[in-house]
Amino acid sequence: MRFYDLIFLAFSTLVRYPLRTLMLLIATSIGVMAVILLTAVGEGARDYITGEFRDMGTNLLIVIPGKNETSGGGSPADLAGVAPRDLTVEDAISLRQIEAIKNIAPIVIGETPAQFNGLERSVPIIGTTPSFLAVRKWEMATGNFLPGVTLDRSPPVCVIGKEVESELFGKNKAIGQWLRVGDRRCRVTGIIGTEGRAVGIDAQKVVVMPVSLATALFNRPSLFRIGIEARNTWEMEQIKKDIIRIIKKRHQGKEDITVIRQDSVMKSFDNIFNVLTMALGSIASISLFVAGILIMNVMLVAVSQRQAEIGLLKAIGAKNNQINHLFITEAIILSGSGALLGLVLGHTVTQILKVAFPTFNFLPPLWASFVSLLVALISGVVFGLLPARRAAKLDPVIALSGNK
């Protein structure tokens, strides 16, 4: 039998039973669509997270107070049960001696009411230095970011997010005004242009002030963390060691900080989300196999419904293999076109979701399309085998006298 004839015959059957064909197409396409959509979500999440990290720059190290490690019982501090020391602005200043460091941005966070002209609003506060702008890759809409501020100088200035500006200042010009923050006053020197979040705080809602002003405001010397930008990536391991060495010396020989490399965190997230995407894809693939089993069931019914036809084909000279191929071809056409339909649906729905949720990037990975198509075709063959074998093995006499 010629290939074209095989396709034509299989196709004519599928057209002959439109409802049955449509149902099976829908079943398969839902499976494929599920794979596309779920992997798009997984991949989108990966892109979102790694994108957030990438925005901060890759030459970044983060110093966090405390260390989750059991150290030797010999130190007197351990015996006394002393809690880890706070990370302080002085610690940050001490890191200046490391040549390879480009920027040091100590970070204090808190929340306090901000007030202007009788309007009051509770705002998140970030206390830091101008290095923060470089370390976090933030941009200013207008004005300057904490002019004149260094690690040891804290003039009373601040910059505010766009939402703070519109809520507290309304139509008034904010730059140059004195904003009351808690029990302090500071002059607004700029408006933050960046949209997005940093250390869990929305850039539009924040008030950023000099680090020492913030520690005084919250009456708490401890830093939330220190962001450090290295000059070169290859120096990062050395910087990490130097930081630990210097801070350890300042903290009476106790290693009570953790230094994290931004790029290694990013890599871990990247791996985690890749695994997540694959897991989602595999879960969705189960629905493809369910569709395959559905195809098998319907084909088994079809074999018994079409006994007379199978008997006839045998009577006019069809070999067992030809009957077999005919049914498998039907299953493959069904699962293949179902998969193509699913691909179209999946990518269409992804585009719709992109429009509906513009903040989240739905990224259906290319491999998901290929894999789901492949899995659909394989399940077509695998689940077509049993019905096809059954059809091929029918006794022609019984088949011919079966249903007409």
Next chain:
Amino acid sequence: MINLENLCRHFEVGNQVVRALDEVDLVINKKEYVSIMGVSGSGKSTLLNILGLLDTPTSGDYVLSGINTSKMNDDEMAHIRSTKIGFVFQSFHLIPRLTAAENVEMPMVLSGLNPKERQEKVDNALARVSLTDRSDHRPEQLSGGQRQRVAIARSIVMEPDVLLADEPTGNLDSSSSKEIIKLIEELNQGGLTLVVVTHDKDLGRRSNRLIELLDGKIINDNQN
């Protein structure tokens, strides 16, 4: 042409053995026109199925055109059915989703003939049964007589040696029946060996040779 020697076909039903064909010896020559008659269960359908290689004998030999078919496998038998045997059934057995022409084409599709040759042979076969103008119709758009003519066109399109007809007029009214009988008798006069299984005594008497079966044995074999 057809030579059956000591042919048996036994079925086991429960723990009883049913002798559908019991030591049958039969020779049918080329161009013969043979009717097989008998009551239900006499074994005439089984005989036709064995002649058509749809069924295999329990014991004995069946030689068709000089080829002993007893030890053939499924594929070899399929090949013989394709090239040497034409079938006509009581219930036509047309494939409902295909047109008349496509139904006639089917045996050639299975044998892998190229489409150009197929077209020519389909045209000839449909012309032979006077259905050229119905070639694009589906079975459901055709009358019973027309359907059987399509089935006959299909049975002769591969130019077989023998035409096996199982109650070919069983589902037809009398005028259609006459038409169909006339057609297959013409084919026989053209040189095709014809074996007809029938209940119809009138049809049986028209043949050159009438074989009567009872309980799996030939009880009468008369030349008319």
